Amino acid sequence: MHDPHRTNDGDIVREMDAAHVRIGQAHRDLLSLIAVADRREHWRDAGARDMAHWLWMRYGVSHWKATRWIAAAHALESLPRISAALASGELGVDKVVELTRFATPDTEARLVAWAAAVSCGAIRRKGDLAARRQVEEARDADSARRLTWAYSEDGRRVEISVDLPAAQGTVVVRTIERVAGELPVMPGEQSDLSIDARRADALVALASARIARDPDPDRATIVLHASVESLSSPDGSCELEGGGIVHAEVARRLACSGRVQTVVEDDAGRVVHLGQMTREPPAWMMRQLRYRDPGCVFPGCGTRRFTHAHHIVWWNKGGATDLDNLVLVCSFHHKLVHEYGWSLRRDPGGAVSWFQPEGSRYRAGPGPPEPAKPPEPPGPPEPAHVPRPRAAPLAVSFPE
Numbered sequence: 001m002h003d004p005h006r007t008n009d010g011d012i013v014r015e016m017d018a019a020h021v022r023i024g025q026a027h028r029d030l031l032s033l034i035a036v037a038d039r040r041e042h043w044r045d046a047g048a049r050d051m052a053h054w055l056w057m058r059y060g061v062s063h064w065k066a067t068r069w070i071a072a073a074h075a076l077e078s079l080p081r082i083s084a085a086l087a088s089g090e091l092g093v094d095k096v097v098e099l100t101r102f103a104t105p106d107t108e109a110r111l112v113a114w115a116a117a118v119s120c121g122a123i124r125r126k127g128d129l130a131a132r133r134q135v136e137e138a139r140d141a142d143s144a145r146r147l148t149w150a151y152s153e154d155g156r157r158v159e160i161s162v163d164l165p166a167a168q169g170t171v172v173v174r175t176i177e178r179v180a181g182e183l184p185v186m187p188g189e190q191s192d193l194s195i196d197a198r199r200a201d202a203l204v205a206l207a208s209a210r211i212a213r214d215p216d217p218d219r220a221t222i223v224l225h226a227s228v229e230s231l232s233s234p235d236g237s238c239e240l241e242g243g244g245i246v247h248a249e250v251a252r253r254l255a256c257s258g259r260v261q262t263v264v265e266d267d268a269g270r271v272v273h274l275g276q277m278t279r280e281p282p283a284w285m286m287r288q289l290r291y292r293d294p295g296c297v298f299p300g301c302g303t304r305r306f307t308h309a310h311h312i313v314w315w316n317k318g319g320a321t322d323l324d325n326l327v328l329v330c331s332f333h334h335k336l337v338h339e340y341g342w343s344l345r346r347d348p349g350g351a352v353s354w355f356q357p358e359g360s361r362y363r364a365g366p367g368p369p370e371p372a373k374p375p376e377p378p379g380p381p382e383p384a385h386v387p388r389p390r391a392a393p394l395a396v397s398f399p400e
Contacts, residue, residue: 009072021089027096028087030282047298047342047354047362049332057300057364070099075100081108085116101127160203176202183307183331198294205306205331281309281321293328297344297352300364306331314348327352 034051037043043054078084082099085091088177095115103111115123142201145168149160164172179202180195183236189197281289289309294300310329313319327344336342341357354362 002314017089020092024089024092027093028083031069031073031076031086034070035077038070045356047301047333047336047356047364053301058366060300072097072100075103079103079108079110085112091115092120095123098123098127102130103154132201175206179205201331209306281326285321285323285326288323289326289328292323295328296330296333297327298329298333298354299362301330301333303330308334310334310337312344364381 002295034055039053041051043051046054048057051070052063052066055061056063056070061069076086076096079100082091082103083097086093091112098120099108099111099115113349132278145164147160147162149158151158154247162172176199180198183198183201252263253386286309296306296307307330309326311319311321312325312327319325324346327346333342337344342362343355344352345355346352356362
């Protein structure tokens with residue numbers, strides 16, 4: 001720290017410039033490390049769906065900024081001139097992030113000179129124009145529109161097929177793509193090869209959000225038929241009314257977050273227990289829950305979209321539907337609890353602790369700084385210098 005009272009204005013500006021250069025060097029180093037960590041998929045098994053989610057939770061940056069940083073980190077690996085401009089302080093990180101959206105190795109030198117003279121907003125507008133794509137004109141095919149579905153023979157899958165005119169289809173596709181980009185990704189489905197699975201999750205999320213708003217509780221209720229034996233077995237199955245078979249664990253997750261009625265039957269098909277039509281908290285309780293938990297309570301997550309009220313002590317184990325036993329979780333972290341072995345509990349002070357499948361407590365955020373190494377003890381004093389006698393030159397004779 002410098003004492004401002006002992007430094008003139010020129011020195012202050014020079015120190016600010018030097019600090020700006022150090023920040024640029026640190027940003028360049030951080031982006032380089034982000035590219036390496038992303039390639040190594042460092043975020044796996046850390047409660048994150050991808051690298052942007054990991055950055056968001058660990059360093060508290062927005063998802064938008066995290067996504068831009070990752071894209072810039074990879075782009076800078078082939079843009080040495082822009083990377084050098086960032087490290088030298090010639091360009092700030094905001095300008096560099098925008099430049100990497102459209103710069104190429106052939107244009108980067110010219111763009112660095114241009115970017116230094118314009119605002120960050122001007123660079124962003126140029127990037128937006130470069131990224132814009134024309135949308136093909138839609139054709140009228142309204143008479144051919146259709147949507148069909150069929151259950152597989154074993155009842156465990158349902159295939160949905162849709163054929164829409166281009167205009168309406170574009171609306172559906174863009175909505176699904178947008179939601180798919182916002183939904184957390186399940187473990188093992190982070191690569192582009194799993195994009196179809198993320199789109200399927202987006203379609204389910206859209207349908208779930210719509211049915212949750214249905215004012216008719218009977219028509220919007222999913223009915224699960226379960227035998228006493230299946231409920232007592234960890235590998236039991238339940239039948240969805242109208243077709244389909246689901247694992248008991250999936251049924252428990254649906255019952256935790258949806259408008260579900262469970263019908264328990266004996267071997268003869270007689271109803272032995274009729275569950276309540278909903279385990280969802282009433283509207284007033286959900287308002288209080290969302291006020292107390294503004295987003296998903298998983299450490300560092302905080303997402304507000306597609307969140308569910310989760311029972312800390314599960315319903316089938318006697319858990320009550322009250323605020324002390326409820327937390328708000330997103331769909332991704334809800335699946336981690338019900339189907340991937342994670343668990344959580346509320347501490348006496350009200351804080352929620354999360355535990356990984358092997359039982360260790362999960363904590364988000366940077367690790368604690370490494371303790372400073374203690375100074376090494378001084379060695380023995382060196383002996384006083386005593387001049388040594390110079391050795392006589394070595395005489396070497398060569399044969400004639």
